[in-house]
Amino acid sequence: MRPTVHDIAAAAGVSLATVDRVLNQRPGVRLVTREKVEAAIRQIGYVRDVAAANLAKGRVYPFVFILPTGDNSFMHGLRSEVHHATLRSSFERTEIRIVEVPAFDVSALVAALDALQGQDIAGVALVATDAPEVRAAVDRLVSKRIPVVTLVSDLTDSTRHHYAGIDNIAAGRTAARLLGRFLGGHEGDITVLAGSMLVRDHRERVEGFSAVMAAEFPRLRLLPVLEGRDDPELARSLVSKALSASKDIIGVYSLGAGNRGLIAALKAVRPKRELTVVVHELTQHTRAALMDGTVDAVLNQDAGHEVRSAIRVMKAKADGQSVIADQERIRLDIFLKDNLP
Amino acid sequence: MRPTVHDIAAAAGVSLATVDRVLNQRPGVRLVTREKVEAAIRQIGYVRDVAAANLAKGRVYPFVFILPTGDNSFMHGLRSEVHHATLRSSFERTEIRIVEVPAFDVSALVAALDALQGQDIAGVALVATDAPEVRAAVDRLVSKRIPVVTLVSDLTDSTRHHYAGIDNIAAGRTAARLLGRFLGGHEGDITVLAGSMLVRDHRERVEGFSAVMAAEFPRLRLLPVLEGRDDPELARSLVSKALSASKDIIGVYSLGAGNRGLIAALKAVRPKRELTVVVHELTQHTRAALMDGTVDAVLNQDAGHEVRSAIRVMKAKADGQSVIADQERIRLDIFLKDNLP
DNA sequence: CGATTTCTGATGTACGTAAATCAGAAATTT
DNA sequence: AAATTTCTGATTTACGTACATCAGAAATCG
Numbered sequence: 010m011r012p013t014v015h016d017i018a019a020a021a022g023v024s025l026a027t028v029d030r031v032l033n034q035r036p037g038v039r040l041v042t043r044e045k046v047e048a049a050i051r052q053i054g055y056v057r058d059v060a061a062a063n064l065a066k067g068r069v070y071p072f073v074f075i076l077p078t079g080d081n082s083f084m085h086g087l088r089s090e091v092h093h094a095t096l097r098s099s100f101e102r103t104e105i106r107i108v109e110v111p112a113f114d115v116s117a118l119v120a121a122l123d124a125l126q127g128q129d130i131a132g133v134a135l136v137a138t139d140a141p142e143v144r145a146a147v148d149r150l151v152s153k154r155i156p157v158v159t160l161v162s163d164l165t166d167s168t169r170h171h172y173a174g175i176d177n178i179a180a181g182r183t184a185a186r187l188l189g190r191f192l193g194g195h196e197g198d199i200t201v202l203a204g205s206m207l208v209r210d211h212r213e214r215v216e217g218f219s220a221v222m223a224a225e226f227p228r229l230r231l232l233p234v235l236e237g238r239d240d241p242e243l244a245r246s247l248v249s250k251a252l253s254a255s256k257d258i259i260g261v262y263s264l265g266a267g268n269r270g271l272i273a274a275l276k277a278v279r280p281k282r283e284l285t286v287v288v289h290e291l292t293q294h295t296r297a298a299l300m301d302g303t304v305d306a307v308l309n310q311d312a313g314h315e316v317r318s319a320i321r322v323m324k325a326k327a328d329g330q331s332v333i334a335d336q337e338r339i340r341l342d343i344f345l346k347d348n349l350p
Numbered sequence: 351m352r353p354t355v356h357d358i359a360a361a362a363g364v365s366l367a368t369v370d371r372v373l374n375q376r377p378g379v380r381l382v383t384r385e386k387v388e389a390a391i392r393q394i395g396y397v398r399d400v401a402a403a404n405l406a407k408g409r410v411y412p413f414v415f416i417l418p419t420g421d422n423s424f425m426h427g428l429r430s431e432v433h434h435a436t437l438r439s440s441f442e443r444t445e446i447r448i449v450e451v452p453a454f455d456v457s458a459l460v461a462a463l464d465a466l467q468g469q470d471i472a473g474v475a476l477v478a479t480d481a482p483e484v485r486a487a488v489d490r491l492v493s494k495r496i497p498v499v500t501l502v503s504d505l506t507d508s509t510r511h512h513y514a515g516i517d518n519i520a521a522g523r524t525a526a527r528l529l530g531r532f533l534g535g536h537e538g539d540i541t542v543l544a545g546s547m548l549v550r551d552h553r554e555r556v557e558g559f560s561a562v563m564a565a566e567f568p569r570l571r572l573l574p575v576l577e578g579r580d581d582p583e584l585a586r587s588l589v590s591k592a593l594s595a596s597k598d599i600i601g602v603y604s605l606g607a608g609n610r611g612l613i614a615a616l617k618a619v620r621p622k623r624e625l626t627v628v629v630h631e632l633t634q635h636t637r638a639a640l641m642d643g644t645v646d647a648v649l650n651q652d653a654g655h656e657v658r659s660a661i662r663v664m665k666a667k668a669d670g671q672s673v674i675a676d677q678e679r680i681r682l683d684i685f686l687k688d689n690l691p
Numbered sequence: 692c693g694a695t696t697t698c699t700g701a702t703g704t705a706c707g708t709a710a711a712t713c714a715g716a717a718a719t720t721t
Numbered sequence: 722a723a724a725t726t727t728c729t730g731a732t733t734t735a736c737g738t739a740c741a742t743c744a745g746a747a748a749t750c751g
Contacts, residue, residue: 182688193534347523
């Protein structure tokens with residue numbers, strides 16, 4: 010059986026109350042006594058039973074998710090996953106609040122973060138726009154001992170406790186290799202469609218993609234990155250224009266959201282032009298496009314995993330516990346038409 | 351706040367003791383009273399606090415993992431993941447026992463399963479060899495209300511509660527498409543190396559692989575499947591022989607374990623022959639081979655996820671609880687040299 | 692040395708559930 | 722109607738921890 014507080018008390022030759030004071034860092038214990046107790050804790054290998062502790066405390070974890078607005082499928086899916094998590098709240102002792110903030114809007118995000126300051130919050134998860142002001146706001150929360158997890162897109166040089174998202178440089182590199190290998194030794198242009206270079210995940214994907222393309226597929230030339238702001242309509246017109254401007258385009262990498270516009274543009278030129286296409290985010294649109302051959306591969310991050318992971322990590326941090334690092338690594342899913350879930 | 355047993359008692363106009371009898375299916379409650387209580391439970395939406403219940407019961411979950419012996423890296427990794435789980439036992443209230451059984455040995459597996467019959471076991475996870483005798487033994491356990499989860503390889507038509515592993519047909523199909531696309535329009539032979547056609551996962555991979563190859567890459571011809579019994583030495587000699595027998599081999603699909611033998615055989619012919627290679631299971635050997643270009647893609651199942659998922663599912667079944675299906679779906683990981691973890 | 696101040700022990704209640712005991716009520720049998 | 726059996730209620734203890742209170746011991750101060 011696992012040792013309990015009673016065992017510590019017996020081992021250290023003190024009372025339960027003193028053990029409790031040491032464990033919960035309450036005042037009223039002499040240094041020598043405290044050390045005696047701590048030694049006993051280590052020696053018998055006591056670990057607090059979090060379930061029992063939470064029961065006694067009536068603990069609930071008030072978490073806040075800050076998500077960008079926008080009607081693209083990915084963010085819609087993310088919101089829906091957070092919503093699903095709220096349905097499990099009573100079991101998991103969480104109380105999840107969703108705060109929506111305009112996409113790519115730095116000051117709105119900062120305001121939302123700062124609004125959390127005084128509140129009783131056990132953790133914050135946010136889709137970060139990578140700006141110094143946001144970093145500063147996050148650091149303020151961290152310094153108030155509030156666990157902060159970035160979701161989907163990370164924040165450079167901030168003190169956030171954890172990032173629940175994929176390695177976007179690796180994603181870009183992987184896209185490049187898939188595209189390069191699928192195109193065999195062919196020569197031609199590649200067009201890249203991003204959402205916004207303001208978010209770190211998109212910048213990193215471009216960076217990884219360009220690096221591998223330059224190093225390993227010199228016969229494929231990258232055209233300037235198009236910014237579709239994750240907006241289907243804008244994406245459509247940008248891609249259509251690009252395709253008619255250059256007849257040498259043989260490959261497309263879409264690394265943001267708003268792919269339903271991209272797919273429409275591709276279908277418009279489809280029988281005539283042969284294009285190899287890699288896109289991000291598995292949605293109903295990209296799934297259909299993968300099935301019908303409009304798209305050759307879909308890179309995906311599982312929003313459900315990201316949300317559940319963020320919650321687990323925030324809980325662990327709030328309790329000062331460690332996490333199973335391996336379990337919290339968010340993986341880059343590669344979908345071909347054969348391994349769709 | 352969540353409703354408690356006290357709320358049920360009040361709502362149903364009965365005592366705590368009666369509520370307890372209904373909840374835990376103890377005798378001594380008249381049918382009408384029982385129905386009244388059950389109605390109250392539904393009406394106020396009571397859900398048992400499993401943490402508190404486990405605390406009160408002093409519940410521990412004695413689980414058994416039945417794993418095949420064998421010194422290939424994959425099984426080694428699997429054992430090590432189960433071992434890691436034992437280290438978390440005290441937190442998770444589990445008591446994990448590992449039973450080793452010779453690989454591909456039906457009667458030994460059946461004996462191990464039957465040995466569990468009378469024992470106090472909260473769940474069994476096994477790497478199944480797909481045979482009717484094994485299925486029958488599993489069904490016997492299931493009929494004794496013991497949760498059974500197949501791990502890595504599933505069991506046809508059995509009543510096991512859950513399968514913690516990848517979709518192997520999809521894995522084979524994916525391998526075929528990767529190999530086919532990477533080979534561009536080239537023509538030639540493909541050799542397939544399996545462990546044993548006695549295990550369902552390997553059979554299914556071959557099936558998926560062959561189907562896609564036949565349907566979509568008619569210029570690639572499949573040679574007869576080699577059976578390396580997941581043994582590095584055997585794999586090496588089989589592949590070496592095949593490579594020298596046919597000069598037309600331009601692709602290799604290795605769907606079992608024992609890849610360090612395969613890799614040695616490949617390296618032996620490496621500078622002269624150009625081969626596109628897809629293998630299963632990320633180990634130190636396949637990882638190195640992917641990095642140095644001997645292998646083009648690695649398909650992987652995350653043993654850690656499988657083990658943790660199996661434990662979560664066995665727990666849930668033991669408690670009569672539901673699982674988050676999406677969270678328990680084991681994914682096929684596709685690794686190129688760019689997205690290695 | 693006595694008077695504080697600071698520490699420590701003893702004890703009790705609580706969290707939500709499980710499980711046991713015993714007395715009394717209701718139903719069933721004789 | 723009495724005797725029995727079957728149900729139900731009331732109450733208690735326990736799980737491991739948190740937290741509060743109060744009394745008494747030890748240390749520190751004047």
